[in-house]
Amino acid sequence: MTNLEPASGTRRSFLRASGLGIGALAASPLLAACNNQNQTTAMPRYTGGDPWRRFEGTTINFISENTAPTAAIAANLKPFTELTGVNVQIVNLELTALVQRVALDMASGHAQYQVIYADPYQVLAPYSAGLADLSEFVGADGYPELGHGGLKDFIPTQLNAAGKFVDDEKVFALPYDCPTMIWQYRKDIFDTYGGRMADDLGFDITPGADRTWEEYFQMAEWINGNADEVPYGTGHQAKQHDSLMCDFSNLLWAYGGDYFENGQDVGLLGTKDPGQSLLNQPEAKEAAALYNKLVGIAHPGSRGWDWDGVANALRAEQIAMTPNWHENAAANESVLPGKVGYAPLPKGPKRNAHMYGGCGIGIADNSQGAERGAAFLFLAWATSQDTQLANLKSEAGGGTPTRSSVYELPEVRKAENRPSELPNMLTADAVNFAWQEANIGLRPKIPMWNECDTAIFTGLSQMLAGQGNPEETMDGISDHVDRIVERGWVA
Known part of the structure; x- marks a missing residue:
């Protein structure tokens, strides 16, 4: 090699x-x-x-x-x-x-x-x-x-x-x-505090597809103030980087927003002309508002973390939960054996959505x-x-x-439960749910995506730094994306 x-x-x-x-x-x-x-x-x-x-x-x-x-x-x-x-x-x-x-x-x-x-x-x-x-x-x-x-x-x-x-x-x-991005959480912390958290918050706190992003926020905030094992309830890959677009997209789709019309088709087969951006629509702005609020109570390292940073933070016992790529399971098990659980991401008003990479x-x-x-x-x-x-x-x-x-295969199915010789298979239930057509999250497959991606994560990063509110931010990103698409695929 x-x-x-x-x-x-x-x-x-x-x-x-x-x-x-x-x-x-x-x-x-x-x-x-x-x-x-x-x-x-x-x-x-x-x-x-x-x-x-x-x-x-x-x-x-x-x-x-x-x-x-x-x-x-x-x-x-x-x-x-x-x-x-x-x-x-x-x-x-x-x-x-x-x-x-x-x-x-x-x-x-x-x-x-x-x-x-x-x-x-x-x-x-x-x-x-x-x-x-x-x-x-x-x-x-x-x-x-x-x-x-x-x-x-x-x-x-x-x-x-x-x-x-x-x-x-x-x-x-x-x-x-x-x-594929799924919900990764400290199972041992949920086992310890689950009863108290549910009583205080007034809803079932079991991680999974039935939870909402608003409930996720409340759970993270509760852990911030009540759990001794970790300093923060959640962490995010909110660095000014492609990882920020990935992290935000889960909420964008869950709230019914998208980058362009016919988003699933544009993500599955792709197009050379996606049309006007939808990032200035109310659903996108609502998603941005919650994302801004969520990162605001997350571990302060989040704005400097990509997917590796937030994965390391979970394993270093700095956070209790995070959305991240499912293939971190093997490393999680090597550092925190038996302590990490895996579930589908929370839902929004429209659906559950999981960024596929x-x-x-x-x-x-x-x-x-x-x-x-x-x-x-x-x-x-x-x-x-x-x-x-x-x-x-x-x-x-x-x-x-x-x-x-x-x-x-029998040995693969067996590995879906602990003790597992194939620890990435511990995520099987979560990713099989995520890969269903209704639940998969697909960014636009267009020739000019690299430039659009940069415009998106740059604008979101400025919002997280307090340089614009969610409404202004999404209007600005939408305008920028439209200019890129109108210009076409050029150097």
Whole structure:
């Protein structure tokens, strides 16, 4: 495995300095040329035999964000090499650096990185023209089957959100990881104080989908003043960062707000023209008001924390509960064994909503010859039931599966309850609820999302710092997002 340091500078400045503006890249003659070239590049002819051995001796490169599944796979590539005879070199980068590298590689004419960690918002939406349509391989003669029902085995909302863009008939990536935000709480503290808290507050305080965000606020405030084990009832990933947008979005959707019209469709399949922003609507302003109030009584470190910061705060016994990515469960259990519970996030006036942060892996469309075919072998293996189970067990990382069939395995079902040898599975009930179409939270899958995201978390951060009230803040963010969308996908 090769590890490279993240490149410095922002994605936009990097592309501009390189002469590869985002809009220019989308229509790049080089990209168009390599797409045409792939249609005629000789692929080794399949003459029968084991399709897994068809590209034996080939070396491919996989560029990935430094995620749990990739850590697990990098620690044990031997099974893939033994199965296929293909060598894989893995480059791990911070996501912004990965996007920069992928953008340049797609315009180069020939892929240096054949397998790409295709973040739906930063890679798939803006660069789908540079990713291969996997129908070229899935079910085609000379390639192994995906197994266990093929594409239908992937959790449907994840296949759409992480694998497709605009065209429902094309699949550009296979679901690879699936971090989803759920309610994580100190079970031991709730066991100790639950009776008193319920009596004082006048409602059932059991964490779960029946609680409301207003009740969550009251519970956090009660813990602030009554629990000795932790100084604060809640903590949030409210740093001026993508994490702030993720944290706020759970309330936005729960209160009936959204970023654009038809938000679920824009999140599942995506669009190139989402229309006017809805962030100036009453539902969005109501959500912002409660979020502002909630962070106001949260641990003061919240405004400097991203998802890692708030996860560490829970494990350091600084907070009693937090919304955060479910894949923190394994680390929680290693530090606070048996003390952390997992539940769906609270509901708002409209619904329960849980930010989904999963990504897929795809093939660079300027991959050629045997490298192109070997890349699909890696996709098929890396997302297979056996590999996802091995990742779940890995001490190097792992993540949680994206295939429904893995969750039906007896040893996986057993691990949903303590004592668990697969601690991420302790979140199974919560995430299965979260992944239902009515409960999943999907940010807009649009080519210009990066700029919109920055406008959103910058405005929210200013609100949390007291530089504007929720109504003014959401009006300002909405106007900014509209200008970005009207300008289109440009550098």
